[in-house]
Amino acid sequence: MRERAQRLLQIADDELVLGWRDSEWTGIAPFLEEDVALSSIAQNEIGHARALYELAARDLGTTADELAFDRAPEEYRCAPFVEVRLMAWADTIARRVLYEAADAIRLDMLKADPDPELAGLAAKMDREEVYHRLHAEMWADRLREEPRFRTAVNALWGQALGVLDAELAAVLAERMPEQLGWTPAAAVPAARDGHSDGFRELWDDMTMVRRSIPGASW
Amino acid sequence: MIYEVFRQERKGQAFQHAGSITAPNDAFAEAYAREQYGRRQESEALWLVARTALREIHDFPDELQKSYHRVDGYSLKAKLKEARERAGTTAPADR
Numbered sequence: 001m002r003e004r005a006q007r008l009l010q011i012a013d014d015e016l017v018l019g020w021r022d023s024e025w026t027g028i029a030p031f032l033e034e035d036v037a038l039s040s041i042a043q044n045e046i047g048h049a050r051a052l053y054e055l056a057a058r059d060l061g062t063t064a065d066e067l068a069f070d071r072a073p074e075e076y077r078c079a080p081f082v083e084v085r086l087m088a089w090a091d092t093i094a095r096r097v098l099y100e101a102a103d104a105i106r107l108d109m110l111k112a113d114p115d116p117e118l119a120g121l122a123a124k125m126d127r128e129e130v131y132h133r134l135h136a137e138m139w140a141d142r143l144r145e146e147p148r149f150r151t152a153v154n155a156l157w158g159q160a161l162g163v164l165d166a167e168l169a170a171v172l173a174e175r176m177p178e179q180l181g182w183t184p185a186a187a188v189p190a191a192r193d194g195h196s197d198g199f200r201e202l203w204d205d206m207t208m209v210r211r212s213i214p215g216a217s218w
Numbered sequence: 219m220i221y222e223v224f225r226q227e228r229k230g231q232a233f234q235h236a237g238s239i240t241a242p243n244d245a246f247a248e249a250y251a252r253e254q255y256g257r258r259q260e261s262e263a264l265w266l267v268a269r270t271a272l273r274e275i276h277d278f279p280d281e282l283q284k285s286y287h288r289v290d291g292y293s294l295k296a297k298l299k300e301a302r303e304r305a306g307t308t309a310p311a312d313r
Binding site: 135 | 239240241242243245246249250252253254257
């Protein structure tokens with residue numbers, strides 16, 4: 001059970017932290033419709049994190065909130081890829097495109113898991129992810145010739161590969177050129193160990209309210 | 219491009235104008251319409267129409283003031299009152 005919880009936490013932390021980062025665009029996205037769409041996607045990802053934390057919390061005898069907000073920064077298992085604060089729209093879209101591609105591979109694997117709870121939750125999440133992928137793919141298509149987008153994909157590629165284990169990362173490496181219509185520059189997968197410099201600041205913000213009154217019931 | 223969005227709340231109901239969205243093409247318009255008008259299960263179906271595809275008519279001449287042609291009908295109230303006064307009768311009591 002603890003092993004399953006560790007698997008769940010890794011994905012939940014990715015979803016929570018990426019949802020957090022993407023939600024930083026709320027109110028300042030390039031245009032209103034996109035503001036609504038990206039905010040809604042960010043909210044979905046945080047919803048997925050909650051569902052994953054709830055399942056993990058049952059295995060660990062704790063609660064989703066405690067897992068999401070009461071752990072020390074070094075206990076989070078998220079990939080550096082989702083932590084980075086990206087201030088340019090092209091970078092944010094590049095990350096969404098790469099993350100959705102990686103996440104689709106990971107979800108397919110979970111959907112086929114012999115554990116019915118895992119497979120069931122993955123299937124539920126996937127129904128929302130269909131729209132995330134639609135959003136990512138239409139942006140990738142629109143920005144295909146845009147140099148800033150290509151630069152961003154190349155810069156993030158190694159980190160994106162690091163979201164998955166070696167076996168699944170190979171699937172991503174095979175699939176991405178087809179989806180993009182071009183091949184990202186070869187990169188070394190970034191290991192999922194330790195956190196990027198900005199993570200501490202994100203953690204401070206994310207857990208600020210919760211820490212303000214420890215043990216309170218919200 | 220601007221797209222007009224029409225929303226059907228329940229099966230069988232008429233589509234009603236819900237609002238408009240700006241999107242660079244049909245695919246974006248569809249994604250944005252889903253987010254704005256379908257995410258909370260508030261719609262049974264949506265119609266998206268590029269504004270350029272709409273034909274608008276707004277000039278309806280009525281030079282002769284033929285009020286009896288209008289949908290608000292031919293008002294009898296004032297004419298009836300006048301006739302009653304002439305005849306020295308009052309309106310019948312409510313039944």
